[in-house]
Amino acid sequence: MSFISSPVDWTTWTPVIPATLMFIVKDGRILLIEKKRGLGAGKINGPGGKIDAGETPLESVMRETQEELCVLPINPRKLGELWFSMGDIPDILCHVYRADDFTGTPTETEEAVPLWYSLQSIPYQRMWEDDIHWLPLLLEDKTFLGKFVFEGDSMQWSHVETGVAW
Numbered sequence: 001m002s003f004i005s006s007p008v009d010w011t012t013w014t015p016v017i018p019a020t021l022m023f024i025v026k027d028g029r030i031l032l033i034e035k036k037r038g039l040g041a042g043k044i045n046g047p048g049g050k051i052d053a054g055e056t057p058l059e060s061v062m063r064e065t066q067e068e069l070c071v072l073p074i075n076p077r078k079l080g081e082l083w084f085s086m087g088d089i090p091d092i093l094c095h096v097y098r099a100d101d102f103t104g105t106p107t108e109t110e111e112a113v114p115l116w117y118s119l120q121s122i123p124y125q126r127m128w129e130d131d132i133h134w135l136p137l138l139l140e141d142k143t144f145l146g147k148f149v150f151e152g153d154s155m156q157w158s159h160v161e162t163g164v165a166w
């Protein structure tokens, strides 16, 4: 099924789960993870996760990157937001960050396997279906707001705007 106009009324959409993603880009490569558990297990994504109570999005993405990969991003900056209407699971608002350097050594943990990819060979076919709609913007250092409607793993509708001031 595909929709021309959104199947979701975004003016009344209310996110239930605030979450984060971090993309470290350095020397022509991007640091991704194979997620070992949780939502999207088996997929390739950036490190990140749910924001804990009392945490800011930035605090959360630093903690999650440290927990999942044993590295700390340097000078992270927020480039995007992703609004997910997820059907049968709670809706997610995800804050997306980029950093161009880090401290530590990417290390496999119980949650994730670190994977470096060249910017010319990002494995979009193993990522969430929406990623190809906004990750190229992040790589160009552009800001964005993406809205996506999913049914299970299948994207039903998408809209991405760029030039958003965060």
Ligand SMILES: Nc1[nH]c(=O)nc2c1ncn2[C@H]1C[C@H](O)[C@@H](COP(=O)(O)OP(=O)(O)OP(=O)(O)O)O1
Pocket: 019, 020, 021, 037, 038, 039, 040, 045, 047, 048, 049, 050, 051, 084, 092, 094, 128, 129, 130, 131
């Ligand atoms: N369609 C999608 N595209 C994408 O790129 N990332 C998505 C996505 N849907 C969810 N995510 C990411 C955002 C966030 O980092 C993560 C949220 O999944 P989870 O709730 O399973 O988090 P975690 O497995 O880290 O759980 P916690 O450790 O409890 O925070 O999944």
